[in-house]
Amino acid sequence: MKPTDSELEILQVLWQEGPSTVRQVNERLAQNKDVGYTTTLKLMQIMHEKGLLTRLEEARSHVYAANVSEEETQSTLLERFVDTAFRGSASKLVMHALGNHKATPAELDEIRKLLDQIEKQP
Amino acid sequence: MKPTDSELEILQVLWQEGPSTVRQVNERLAQNKDVGYTTTLKLMQIMHEKGLLTRLEEARSHVYAANVSEEETQSTLLERFVDTAFRGSASKLVMHALGNHKATPAELDEIRKLLDQIEKQP
DNA sequence: TTTTATCTACGAAATATTTCGTATAAAAAA
């Protein structure tokens, strides 16, 4: 299941803040862009229909939570992205990412360890 | 300039095959999915309007070419992707990419060299 | 020459995504 751009923004909020009401999510989104309450509401309703979100209807304000993990979503999106933008070459993507963005020495170390692990595997 | 998914597919063909006619591009796309000739034509006309493609109108069949490089497009898309899907953490994306996809030992070596270079920089 | 094939241009339908207004209900405040 590939979330749209707007849906991904909402998932990001829920992953970071945990289960939230529409108002909470909307206020978070409104920090970065102009977006009306009912717009966020509608999107979250659609996401709920799609199974992307769960919701508790106990209180008057429903509480929504992500029903897909950040990790698995990242994997799904990454796979598609590697295919469409990098012709399936993950290493090319990695080179680009390391070249353009700054990573801390600690992060670089982590990556190096991961390389070791991968190369050790039979 | 962010190409849409369909536009990116066309750019991929042009990057790989070099300057091509609409028919050539369409036949290439048709190998993977069901797509009509005029659909491809229209898309390429739009891309030309947007400045994504150049075209030679000398012959009856116009010859189109990518007007953006693969590298710069990859960088543009990657930056956005890191932000939206990985909250800006390039190293997280790298870990995911290395973890999920298989890279050849040679590619891993290249990545390692790049890490060396980056760490050596003052 | 007449017919057939192939090309561009372009409007518009089809589909996907995003945005918002309005109706209605319930809670909170006055």
Added chain:
DNA sequence: TTTTTTATACGAAATATTTCGTAGATAAAA
């Protein structure tokens, strides 16, 4: 109790993207 605020639901407008049909021009084949 009456008014105001704050929810949800939902249709539909607005926008973006993709797809295709048709008209008209030109080249190729018959």
